Amino acid sequence: MVKQSLYRLFIELSNHKMNSLILKSFAESKMSRRVNRSFAKTFNLNEQEMLEPVHSYKSLHELFIRRLKPESRPINQLEDILVSPVDGILAEQHILAPSVTFHVKGQDYTLEEMLGSKEAAEKYDGGVVMVLYLSPSHYHRIHSPADAEITKQWTLGGRSYPVNNIGLRYGRRPLSRNYRVITELNVCGKQLAVVKVGAMNVNTIELTHKNSTLSRGEEMGYFSFGSTVVLIGEKGLMELADKQTPADVLMGQKLTNRVN
Numbered sequence: 001m002v003k004q005s006l007y008r009l010f011i012e013l014s015n016h017k018m019n020s021l022i023l024k025s026f027a028e029s030k031m032s033r034r035v036n037r038s039f040a041k042t043f044n045l046n047e048q049e050m051l052e053p054v055h056s057y058k059s060l061h062e063l064f065i066r067r068l069k070p071e072s073r074p075i076n077q078l079e080d081i082l083v084s085p086v087d088g089i090l091a092e093q094h095i096l097a098p099s100v101t102f103h104v105k106g107q108d109y110t111l112e113e114m115l116g117s118k119e120a121a122e123k124y125d126g127g128v129v130m131v132l133y134l135s136p137s138h139y140h141r142i143h144s145p146a147d148a149e150i151t152k153q154w155t156l157g158g159r160s161y162p163v164n165n166i167g168l169r170y171g172r173r174p175l176s177r178n179y180r181v182i183t184e185l186n187v188c189g190k191q192l193a194v195v196k197v198g199a200m201n202v203n204t205i206e207l208t209h210k211n212s213t214l215s216r217g218e219e220m221g222y223f224s225f226g227s228t229v230v231l232i233g234e235k236g237l238m239e240l241a242d243k244q245t246p247a248d249v250l251m252g253q254k255l256t257n258r259v260n
Contacts, residue, residue, distance in 0.1 A: 024061075024204070024224070032060035039063065043137035048072075065222045068139055075217035075252040082146050082187075082238055082256050083216060084132070084249040085194060086229050087139040091246050092131040096124055096232075111232065114195060115182060116156045123191055126235035130256075132249065133228050141222040142196060142229060143251050144214035146258075148185035153207075155181050157198075181205045183220065188258065190237035195230040196221065217252050 026032050040047065040054050040063070047054055049072040057063040076083050084090075096111070111121035111129075134140060157179045179198040184191055196205050204224035214220065241247075241256045249255060 027061040036063045073252045076254045080258045081254045084255040085143050085145045088132040088134040089246050091133045096127050128233045130231045142220045144218045146187045147216050148187045148214050150212050151186050152184040191234040193232040197228040
């Protein structure tokens with residue numbers, strides 16, 4: 001409890017909007033280009049996958065939101081599956097309890113808090129939740145896990161606590177308090193919420209899709225620096241993944257089966 005209290009105090013003191021603005025301004029500036037090579041080396045970025053070489057990016061932010069060569073992330077076209085929307089780590093997966101709650105790193109979450117209302121949460125009773133964590137080393141664009149129609153989209157929260165392993169364990173329920181953008185999809189008549197959760201410092205989520213429909217693997221948006229995606233499927237939409245958590249996943253790979 002002492003460790004948790006000290007961690008939370010440190011975050012409250014350092015998690016100031018001005019700090020975020022300063023970091024964001026630097027990351028988007030031409031000056032930050034000087035650290036691109038060391039960033040790529042430190043985080044072991046796979047330069048062979050990048051659409052453009054490291055030296056071509058004009059800022060650290062441009063490098064961070066880099067696109068990949070299409071052939072580096074083939075989209076699994078098997079029927080009756082959902083693909084991973086991101087490169088990342090499948091950190092947690094659970095069947096949602098009747099009270100629409102789930103457990104992550106020693107903390108209980110409710111979908112009512114995460115989605116903003118009891119009405120939004122109730123439809124997911126008995127469904128499946130998956131938590132996908134993205135570190136600074138990962139590709140940070142977000143794609144659709146299925147052919148789908150966007151039924152609703154909204155934003156919640158104003159915090160930007162860390163969502164790494166330590167943040168999830170010692171922070172104050174960061175997945176349901178941080179700034180987040182929720183896209184609710186209709187997948188074969190069932191609802192799937194794609195919750196894009198912002199992280200500490202550069203708390204930015206940009207949406208890039210323009211239409212109300214999405215194809216499997218189509219880009220939805222991107223994060224500026226590390227963050228998390230939470231997938232919440234209505235009961236009868238999807239199964240738990242075969243993978244044991246934690247597990248590395250790549251965008252476009254099979255994540256789980258759809259329920260027939």
